[in-house]
Amino acid sequence: MKRRKFLGLGLSAVAFSTVASANILKEHPQAFDAKSIEEAIKGLYGTSETLNDGKAKLKAPDIAENGAAVPVTVSTTLENPKTMVITVDGNPHPLVAAWEVQPGTIPKFSTRIKMRKTANVTLIVEDENGKLHSVTKQVKVTVGGCGG
Amino acid sequence: MSSLNRREFLYMMSLLGTSQMFAKSHEKAYDVADVEDYYKIKNFGNARFLHITDTHAQLLPVHFREPSVNLGFYSNFGKPPHVVGHHFNKRYGIKSNSRAEFALSSVNYVQNANRFHKIGGFSHIKTMTDYLRGTFGADKTLFLDGGDTWQGSATSLYTRGKDMVEALNILGVDVCTGHWEFTYKDKEILANIKLLKADFVAQNVYVKDESLMDGVEAYDEDTGHAFKPYVMKKMGDNMVAVIGQAFPYTTIANPQRFIPDWSFGIRPEEMQELVDEIRETKNPDAVIVISHNGYDVDKKMASVVSGIDFILGGHTHDAVPEAYPVKNSKGVTHVINSGSNGKFVGVLDLDISDKKVRDFKFTLLPVFSDLVPADKIMKKHIEDVRAPFIDKLTRPLATTDELLYRRGNFNGTFDQIICNALREVKGADISMSPGFRWGTSILPGGTITFDDLMNQTSMTYPETYIREVKGSDLHIILEDVADNLFNADPFLQQGGDMVRTGGLSYKIDPMQKMGKRITNLELTNGMHIEANKMYKLAGWSTVGSQSEGEPIWDTVITYLEEHKHIKNIKLETPDIIGVKDNPGIDLSMYKH
Numbered sequence: 001m002k003r004r005k006f007l008g009l010g011l012s013a014v015a016f017s018t019v020a021s022a023n024i025l026k027e028h029p030q031a032f033d034a035k036s037i038e039e040a041i042k043g044l045y046g047t048s049e050t051l052n053d054g055k056a057k058l059k060a061p062d063i064a065e066n067g068a069a070v071p072v073t074v075s076t077t078l079e080n081p082k083t084m085v086i087t088v089d090g091n092p093h094p095l096v097a098a099w100e101v102q103p104g105t106i107p108k109f110s111t112r113i114k115m116r117k118t119a120n121v122t123l124i125v126e127d128e129n130g131k132l133h134s135v136t137k138q139v140k141v142t143v144g145g146c147g148g
Numbered sequence: 149m150s151s152l153n154r155r156e157f158l159y160m161m162s163l164l165g166t167s168q169m170f171a172k173s174h175e176k177a178y179d180v181a182d183v184e185d186y187y188k189i190k191n192f193g194n195a196r197f198l199h200i201t202d203t204h205a206q207l208l209p210v211h212f213r214e215p216s217v218n219l220g221f222y223s224n225f226g227k228p229p230h231v232v233g234h235h236f237n238k239r240y241g242i243k244s245n246s247r248a249e250f251a252l253s254s255v256n257y258v259q260n261a262n263r264f265h266k267i268g269g270f271s272h273i274k275t276m277t278d279y280l281r282g283t284f285g286a287d288k289t290l291f292l293d294g295g296d297t298w299q300g301s302a303t304s305l306y307t308r309g310k311d312m313v314e315a316l317n318i319l320g321v322d323v324c325t326g327h328w329e330f331t332y333k334d335k336e337i338l339a340n341i342k343l344l345k346a347d348f349v350a351q352n353v354y355v356k357d358e359s360l361m362d363g364v365e366a367y368d369e370d371t372g373h374a375f376k377p378y379v380m381k382k383m384g385d386n387m388v389a390v391i392g393q394a395f396p397y398t399t400i401a402n403p404q405r406f407i408p409d410w411s412f413g414i415r416p417e418e419m420q421e422l423v424d425e426i427r428e429t430k431n432p433d434a435v436i437v438i439s440h441n442g443y444d445v446d447k448k449m450a451s452v453v454s455g456i457d458f459i460l461g462g463h464t465h466d467a468v469p470e471a472y473p474v475k476n477s478k479g480v481t482h483v484i485n486s487g488s489n490g491k492f493v494g495v496l497d498l499d500i501s502d503k504k505v506r507d508f509k510f511t512l513l514p515v516f517s518d519l520v521p522a523d524k525i526m527k528k529h530i531e532d533v534r535a536p537f538i539d540k541l542t543r544p545l546a547t548t549d550e551l552l553y554r555r556g557n558f559n560g561t562f563d564q565i566i567c568n569a570l571r572e573v574k575g576a577d578i579s580m581s582p583g584f585r586w587g588t589s590i591l592p593g594g595t596i597t598f599d600d601l602m603n604q605t606s607m608t609y610p611e612t613y614i615r616e617v618k619g620s621d622l623h624i625i626l627e628d629v630a631d632n633l634f635n636a637d638p639f640l641q642q643g644g645d646m647v648r649t650g651g652l653s654y655k656i657d658p659m660q661k662m663g664k665r666i667t668n669l670e671l672t673n674g675m676h677i678e679a680n681k682m683y684k685l686a687g688w689s690t691v692g693s694q695s696e697g698e699p700i701w702d703t704v705i706t707y708l709e710e711h712k713h714i715k716n717i718k719l720e721t722p723d724i725i726g727v728k729d730n731p732g733i734d735l736s737m738y739k740h
Contacts, residue, residue, distance in 0.1 A: 061413050062639045065399045140640055142400060143628045
């Protein structure tokens, strides 16, 4: 498939996932306002305990080309994931994205996130039993301008 | 694979060191009938790679002093390329006052430079590489250029890199990748690549998704690659894959505004997928990467990506006379770096059979311009390129008693001139100049011409600025640059040297974490920098947006014409903590 066409499809997928995460928003209206990751994750799932077992996959740059729009791709090897969320520990409101994964869809999403400084980006995936799986990667945001 | 390459190198260097091989060179300087007399490399194996990188548009032979400070820490402590000066001489068995020392080492630089001729120059490279290709077999030889070729001289800027594209075509280069190439405008870059007879490859440059949606052209719409990621090349009976790796941090270390649609990055996962795909579907006899990652990034990439036989790297300007083995999950990848400024040609001979590289030999050959005669066609091209500007280029600006150079982790003498010029001409408390690794050297007793000045400053974003900056922000800038240089993770190192400062002294502890490396910030008069106080800062080469001031060369011309003669330069270099036993610094040369 041509990437341009795929991106077209991707846009509709994003639209779809926004609808899906609207459910998350409805059920947990405070989550996106939470000031800490623990508060946000506890608010969403009732626990903030996660397994770092390699089942959550996160792709993000080592150094951001543009802190205002850092490309992040998330996916999982889990069979029937229910939800996937991204947090950034350096942001004032650390919960930055949430997807509700519909049965039968490929659990892989790409988005752009805003980061004001160097921070850890974490993906948390909720499996069908309600267990949480996570992966973290540090993304550096430089002031730039004097290197070379 | 054997360590034959290093032994062979030491053998060759011992010849160079005792001058046996060159005993008759002085009689025959410039009229050597047969290059074979001097560059007797025994042919080895059945595939030869010739490698140049980071020539920075130095069409003419140069003086370029190798660094006396190139610090490595953690797993890179004392490992190539972080071995300099007397440590370097010891590691590679280089004798004092030999040609090898002149080419490769910072020890006795002025003495050697006064004794021997300049090194490099494209017309000499042309003669040498034609010879190396001809004696081995043109059908079995590939010529690779690692990038930073289209920038670094006045004429490269005036012709927007086209003088160098033509030089590469005359050289007969087969495959290229890039970094400073991307500091021209995207349309100019694409036009130059069309003129280039070589394949321009980069697996790690993508057209941004949003740009693709807007209809921006990509090399491959399926994958989003902006350029061809790799090429398959026939070398005798073998098929070899050559993958390109452009400088991953181009859009961070250099302006994005010239190339708004392209996204870079190291992209090791994509590299692994590509290597696997090539291995599965193309049945290659060897897989080679032509890289502009920088030495330490290449070493880490070689450890996390498997299936690459050799990485021919550049960017960090390291003249390392050995192939460095790196273990990974499926075997060993060797990393090579062939110096800078046209001083060297890397010669990598492979013995390939049954789809495997059985053995190899690597030689880093200095291009001694008095031993290798100039090629006439290239010489004519260079003269033609320079002719329209020759009066401007040869204009003398000042004379110097000092050796002027840039290369090194901290301030060089030419940077000191730039920093002094910025402070004096613009009336600033403090000045900053980027830690580039390009910029040629001028010997004591020499004249600084406009050409020389452009070799230190030529670029597409030379504008200067003066602004008020808070003391705390000065600290943040220094910390940020120091972290790009000394981060424990090579993937977070951008490959430049420390920003040069004028009027500002500090202490640096490279082993600390970001935010804690820089202390004791002081003005030249001994006053401490206060976090909340404002200071007048002058600088140039702004990445974010175009600055308002004149180009830096105008600032420096004003300074040089005022001072006329450069002497007693007071080099402002920081106190470095914890490097007493580090082979990446020759303390006998630091602050002297």
